[in-house]
Amino acid sequence: MNRWLVSVFCVLVTATLALADGDGPSRKMNSSEAAAFNALQGTIRAALPKTPANYTATFTGFDQNEIPEAIRPDQMRQMSFLAKYTLNKDFREAQQKSAWMDKAKGTPEQQARRAALTARGEELTKARNSTRDRGEKDKIREELKKVSAEGNALDEEIAAQYLAWMRSGGAATASQNVDSALPPKELSIRIFVNQDVFVNDIATPYKIQGIPLAYEQNDMCQDHGTYCITVLLGSFDKGKRSSGSTRYNPRNANPGVPTKARGMVLVVSGPKDRPEASKDFLKKTDLAKLKALVP
Secondary structure, X not given: OHHHHOOOOOOEOOOOOEXXXXXXXXXXXXXXXXXXXXXXXXXXXXXXXXXXXXXXXXEEOOOOOEEEOOOOOOOEEOEEEEEEEEEOHHHHHHHHHHHHHHXXXXXXXXXXXXXXXHHHHHHHHHHHHHOOOHHHHHHHHHHHHHHHHHHHHHHHHHHHHHHHHHHOOHHHHHHHHHHHXXXXXXXXXXXXXXXXXXXXXXXXEOOEOOEOOEEEEOOOOOOOOEEEEEEEEEOEEEEEEEOOEEEEXXXXXXXXXXXXXXXXXXXXXXXXXXXXXXXXXHHOOOHHHHHOOOO
Protein backbone atom coordinates (compact mmCIF):
# COMPACT_ATOMS: atom_id res chain seq x y z
CA MET A 1 0.00 0.00 0.00
CA ASN A 2 2.87 2.39 0.74
CA ARG A 3 4.01 2.12 -2.85
CA TRP A 4 0.60 3.26 -4.04
CA LEU A 5 0.51 6.17 -1.58
CA VAL A 6 3.73 7.69 -2.91
CA SER A 7 2.57 7.36 -6.51
CA VAL A 8 1.00 10.12 -8.57
CA PHE A 9 -2.23 8.14 -8.52
CA CYS A 10 -3.04 5.60 -5.85
CA VAL A 11 -5.78 3.09 -6.58
CA LEU A 12 -7.90 2.43 -3.51
CA VAL A 13 -10.64 0.03 -2.54
CA THR A 14 -13.91 1.80 -1.74
CA ALA A 15 -16.43 -0.62 -0.33
CA THR A 16 -19.44 1.58 -1.03
CA LEU A 17 -18.65 1.89 -4.72
CA ALA A 18 -16.95 -1.29 -5.82
CA LEU A 19 -15.77 -4.72 -4.85
CA ALA A 20 -12.12 -5.43 -5.56
CA ASP A 21 -10.38 -8.67 -6.39
CA GLY A 22 -9.99 -10.85 -3.33
CA ASP A 23 -13.15 -9.63 -1.53
CA GLY A 24 -14.61 -13.04 -0.90
CA PRO A 25 -15.10 -15.91 -3.33
CA SER A 26 -15.39 -15.31 -7.04
CA ARG A 27 -17.56 -16.73 -9.79
CA LYS A 28 -17.66 -16.81 -13.57
CA MET A 29 -19.12 -13.72 -15.20
CA ASN A 30 -22.66 -14.12 -16.44
CA SER A 31 -23.46 -13.38 -20.08
CA SER A 32 -24.18 -9.66 -19.63
CA GLU A 33 -21.11 -9.15 -17.44
CA ALA A 34 -18.90 -11.04 -19.88
CA ALA A 35 -20.30 -9.14 -22.88
CA ALA A 36 -19.66 -5.80 -21.19
CA PHE A 37 -16.16 -6.80 -20.16
CA ASN A 38 -15.26 -8.12 -23.60
CA ALA A 39 -16.49 -4.91 -25.20
CA LEU A 40 -14.45 -2.90 -22.68
CA GLN A 41 -11.19 -4.77 -23.07
CA GLY A 42 -11.57 -4.99 -26.85
CA THR A 43 -12.01 -1.24 -27.17
CA ILE A 44 -9.07 -0.59 -24.85
CA ARG A 45 -6.84 -2.87 -26.93
CA ALA A 46 -7.94 -1.13 -30.11
CA ALA A 47 -7.20 2.30 -28.59
CA LEU A 48 -3.65 1.42 -27.56
CA PRO A 49 -0.70 2.43 -29.76
CA LYS A 50 0.50 -0.11 -32.28
CA THR A 51 3.64 -1.96 -31.25
CA PRO A 52 6.59 0.09 -32.60
CA ALA A 53 9.25 -1.53 -34.78
CA ASN A 54 11.89 -3.42 -32.78
CA TYR A 55 9.62 -3.59 -29.71
CA THR A 56 7.80 -6.45 -27.99
CA ALA A 57 4.43 -5.75 -26.37
CA THR A 58 2.91 -7.63 -23.43
CA PHE A 59 -0.68 -7.18 -22.25
CA THR A 60 -2.04 -7.95 -18.77
CA GLY A 61 -5.62 -7.97 -17.49
CA PHE A 62 -7.35 -8.46 -20.84
CA ASP A 63 -8.41 -12.08 -20.28
CA GLN A 64 -10.38 -11.85 -17.03
CA ASN A 65 -13.42 -14.10 -16.74
CA GLU A 66 -14.30 -14.06 -13.03
CA ILE A 67 -15.96 -11.54 -10.76
CA PRO A 68 -16.53 -11.32 -6.97
CA GLU A 69 -19.45 -13.51 -6.10
CA ALA A 70 -21.09 -10.90 -3.87
CA ILE A 71 -20.99 -8.02 -6.35
CA ARG A 72 -24.35 -6.48 -7.24
CA PRO A 73 -25.45 -5.15 -10.65
CA ASP A 74 -25.44 -1.58 -9.29
CA GLN A 75 -21.85 -1.82 -8.04
CA MET A 76 -18.66 -1.09 -9.95
CA ARG A 77 -16.20 -3.84 -10.80
CA GLN A 78 -12.65 -2.53 -10.34
CA MET A 79 -10.49 -3.51 -13.31
CA SER A 80 -6.87 -2.88 -14.26
CA PHE A 81 -5.07 -3.29 -17.58
CA LEU A 82 -1.40 -2.98 -18.46
CA ALA A 83 0.31 -2.68 -21.84
CA LYS A 84 4.10 -2.75 -21.71
CA TYR A 85 6.31 -2.08 -24.74
CA THR A 86 9.94 -3.23 -24.40
CA LEU A 87 12.75 -2.54 -26.85
CA ASN A 88 14.10 -5.85 -28.15
CA LYS A 89 17.39 -6.80 -26.52
CA ASP A 90 18.74 -8.26 -29.77
CA PHE A 91 18.14 -4.98 -31.58
CA ARG A 92 19.93 -2.98 -28.89
CA GLU A 93 22.89 -5.38 -28.85
CA ALA A 94 23.10 -5.29 -32.65
CA GLN A 95 23.33 -1.50 -32.56
CA GLN A 96 26.09 -1.68 -29.95
CA LYS A 97 27.98 -4.28 -31.94
CA SER A 98 27.69 -2.13 -35.03
CA ALA A 99 29.19 0.82 -33.13
CA TRP A 100 32.13 -1.32 -31.96
CA MET A 101 32.67 -2.74 -35.43
CA ASP A 102 32.71 0.74 -36.94
CA LYS A 103 35.41 1.69 -34.45
CA ALA A 104 37.39 -1.44 -35.36
CA LYS A 105 37.46 -0.28 -38.98
CA GLY A 106 39.52 2.77 -38.03
CA THR A 107 38.97 6.46 -38.61
CA PRO A 108 37.37 7.67 -41.86
CA GLU A 109 40.85 8.64 -43.07
CA GLN A 110 42.21 5.19 -42.27
CA GLN A 111 39.27 3.55 -43.99
CA ALA A 112 39.92 5.69 -47.07
CA ARG A 113 43.59 4.65 -47.05
CA ARG A 114 42.60 0.97 -46.70
CA ALA A 115 40.15 1.29 -49.60
CA ALA A 116 42.83 2.94 -51.76
CA LEU A 117 45.38 0.22 -50.91
CA THR A 118 42.88 -2.53 -51.68
CA ALA A 119 42.00 -0.95 -55.01
CA ARG A 120 45.71 -0.51 -55.84
CA GLY A 121 46.42 -4.12 -54.94
CA GLU A 122 43.63 -5.38 -57.18
CA GLU A 123 44.87 -3.17 -60.02
CA LEU A 124 48.46 -4.47 -59.70
CA THR A 125 47.33 -8.10 -59.47
CA LYS A 126 45.31 -7.72 -62.64
CA ALA A 127 48.29 -6.11 -64.40
CA ARG A 128 50.66 -8.87 -63.25
CA ASN A 129 48.35 -11.59 -64.49
CA SER A 130 47.83 -9.95 -67.86
CA THR A 131 51.48 -9.35 -68.81
CA ARG A 132 53.87 -11.95 -70.25
CA ASP A 133 56.94 -9.80 -69.77
CA ARG A 134 59.01 -11.36 -66.95
CA GLY A 135 60.71 -8.09 -66.11
CA GLU A 136 57.39 -6.31 -65.93
CA LYS A 137 55.98 -9.09 -63.70
CA ASP A 138 58.90 -8.76 -61.28
CA LYS A 139 58.45 -5.01 -61.15
CA ILE A 140 54.75 -5.41 -60.39
CA ARG A 141 55.50 -8.03 -57.70
CA GLU A 142 57.80 -5.57 -55.92
CA GLU A 143 55.11 -2.93 -56.04
CA LEU A 144 52.58 -5.43 -54.66
CA LYS A 145 54.92 -6.21 -51.76
CA LYS A 146 55.08 -2.51 -50.91
CA VAL A 147 51.31 -2.18 -51.08
CA SER A 148 50.90 -5.30 -48.91
CA ALA A 149 53.41 -4.04 -46.36
CA GLU A 150 51.71 -0.67 -46.18
CA GLY A 151 48.35 -2.42 -45.71
CA ASN A 152 49.73 -4.61 -42.91
CA ALA A 153 51.16 -1.57 -41.17
CA LEU A 154 47.83 0.20 -41.46
CA ASP A 155 46.00 -2.83 -40.03
CA GLU A 156 48.39 -2.92 -37.08
CA GLU A 157 47.88 0.80 -36.54
CA ILE A 158 44.10 0.39 -36.51
CA ALA A 159 44.28 -2.67 -34.23
CA ALA A 160 46.51 -0.87 -31.71
CA GLN A 161 44.24 2.14 -31.83
CA TYR A 162 41.17 -0.06 -31.24
CA LEU A 163 42.81 -1.89 -28.32
CA ALA A 164 43.74 1.41 -26.68
CA TRP A 165 40.15 2.59 -27.18
CA MET A 166 38.79 -0.54 -25.50
CA ARG A 167 41.19 -0.24 -22.55
CA SER A 168 40.26 3.39 -21.99
CA GLY A 169 36.56 2.53 -21.64
CA GLY A 170 35.62 3.44 -25.15
CA ALA A 171 33.27 0.48 -25.50
CA ALA A 172 31.26 1.59 -22.46
CA THR A 173 31.06 5.13 -23.81
CA ALA A 174 29.98 3.83 -27.21
CA SER A 175 27.26 1.76 -25.55
CA GLN A 176 26.00 4.83 -23.71
CA ASN A 177 25.97 6.80 -26.95
CA VAL A 178 24.02 4.01 -28.63
CA ASP A 179 21.52 3.93 -25.76
CA SER A 180 20.98 7.69 -25.98
CA ALA A 181 20.34 7.41 -29.71
CA LEU A 182 17.99 4.42 -29.43
CA PRO A 183 14.26 4.63 -28.68
CA PRO A 184 13.28 4.24 -24.98
CA LYS A 185 13.96 0.82 -23.47
CA GLU A 186 10.42 0.66 -22.12
CA LEU A 187 7.09 2.45 -22.33
CA SER A 188 3.95 1.43 -20.50
CA ILE A 189 0.28 2.30 -20.36
CA ARG A 190 -1.81 1.42 -17.32
CA ILE A 191 -5.56 1.74 -17.34
CA PHE A 192 -7.59 1.68 -14.13
CA VAL A 193 -11.35 1.32 -14.48
CA ASN A 194 -13.95 2.16 -11.81
CA GLN A 195 -11.37 3.03 -9.17
CA ASP A 196 -10.85 5.93 -6.79
CA VAL A 197 -7.60 7.78 -7.32
CA PHE A 198 -5.37 10.27 -5.53
CA VAL A 199 -3.70 13.11 -7.42
CA ASN A 200 -0.41 14.00 -5.76
CA ASP A 201 0.34 17.68 -5.11
CA ILE A 202 3.56 17.52 -7.15
CA ALA A 203 1.58 16.67 -10.31
CA THR A 204 1.00 19.62 -12.63
CA PRO A 205 -1.88 20.08 -15.10
CA TYR A 206 -1.25 18.68 -18.57
CA LYS A 207 -3.20 20.18 -21.43
CA ILE A 208 -5.24 17.84 -23.62
CA GLN A 209 -8.04 19.32 -25.66
CA GLY A 210 -11.43 18.17 -24.43
CA ILE A 211 -10.06 16.51 -21.28
CA PRO A 212 -10.10 18.73 -18.15
CA LEU A 213 -8.36 16.34 -15.77
CA ALA A 214 -4.86 15.41 -16.90
CA TYR A 215 -1.54 15.68 -15.05
CA GLU A 216 2.18 15.14 -15.55
CA GLN A 217 5.15 14.62 -13.28
CA ASN A 218 8.72 13.32 -13.37
CA ASP A 219 8.94 12.08 -9.79
CA MET A 220 6.98 9.70 -7.56
CA CYS A 221 5.38 7.90 -10.48
CA GLN A 222 4.31 4.32 -9.93
CA ASP A 223 7.30 3.07 -11.95
CA HIS A 224 10.45 4.36 -10.26
CA GLY A 225 12.62 6.64 -12.35
CA THR A 226 9.95 7.46 -14.90
CA TYR A 227 8.07 10.46 -16.19
CA CYS A 228 4.32 9.90 -16.32
CA ILE A 229 1.17 11.48 -17.67
CA THR A 230 -2.14 10.61 -16.04
CA VAL A 231 -5.50 11.24 -17.66
CA LEU A 232 -8.92 10.95 -16.01
CA LEU A 233 -11.73 10.02 -18.37
CA GLY A 234 -15.39 10.18 -17.39
CA SER A 235 -17.10 11.89 -14.47
CA PHE A 236 -15.13 12.13 -11.24
CA ASP A 237 -16.10 13.88 -8.00
CA LYS A 238 -13.32 15.77 -6.28
CA GLY A 239 -12.94 14.69 -2.69
CA LYS A 240 -10.94 15.99 0.23
CA ARG A 241 -7.25 16.71 0.13
CA SER A 242 -5.23 14.51 2.46
CA SER A 243 -1.52 13.76 2.98
CA GLY A 244 -0.40 15.88 0.06
CA SER A 245 -2.91 14.58 -2.48
CA THR A 246 -6.51 14.99 -3.58
CA ARG A 247 -8.96 12.16 -3.97
CA TYR A 248 -11.18 11.71 -7.04
CA ASN A 249 -14.13 9.31 -7.10
CA PRO A 250 -15.74 7.98 -10.29
CA ARG A 251 -19.48 8.57 -10.33
CA ASN A 252 -21.55 5.44 -10.39
CA ALA A 253 -23.94 5.88 -13.31
CA ASN A 254 -25.42 2.45 -12.43
CA PRO A 255 -25.85 0.96 -15.92
CA GLY A 256 -26.92 -2.29 -14.25
CA VAL A 257 -23.78 -4.23 -15.18
CA PRO A 258 -20.73 -4.03 -12.86
CA THR A 259 -18.23 -4.62 -15.68
CA LYS A 260 -19.19 -1.47 -17.57
CA ALA A 261 -16.87 1.51 -17.17
CA ARG A 262 -18.01 4.52 -15.15
CA GLY A 263 -14.61 6.18 -14.83
CA MET A 264 -11.20 5.45 -16.30
CA VAL A 265 -7.66 6.52 -15.43
CA LEU A 266 -4.92 6.26 -18.05
CA VAL A 267 -1.25 6.43 -16.99
CA VAL A 268 1.48 6.63 -19.64
CA SER A 269 5.04 6.13 -18.35
CA GLY A 270 8.45 6.38 -19.94
CA PRO A 271 12.06 7.35 -19.19
CA LYS A 272 12.42 10.23 -16.75
CA ASP A 273 15.09 11.89 -18.89
CA ARG A 274 13.03 11.63 -22.08
CA PRO A 275 9.56 13.00 -21.32
CA GLU A 276 8.84 13.58 -25.01
CA ALA A 277 8.73 9.81 -25.52
CA SER A 278 5.76 9.48 -23.17
CA LYS A 279 4.07 12.53 -24.69
CA ASP A 280 4.43 11.12 -28.19
CA PHE A 281 3.12 7.73 -27.04
CA LEU A 282 0.07 9.37 -25.47
CA LYS A 283 -0.63 11.07 -28.81
CA LYS A 284 -0.68 7.64 -30.44
CA THR A 285 -3.36 6.46 -28.00
CA ASP A 286 -6.93 6.86 -29.24
CA LEU A 287 -8.40 8.80 -26.33
CA ALA A 288 -11.66 9.33 -28.22
CA LYS A 289 -12.31 5.57 -28.19
CA LEU A 290 -11.60 5.42 -24.47
CA LYS A 291 -13.82 8.44 -23.72
CA ALA A 292 -16.66 6.73 -25.54
CA LEU A 293 -16.55 3.92 -22.97
CA VAL A 294 -17.46 6.13 -20.01
CA PRO A 295 -20.66 8.14 -19.34
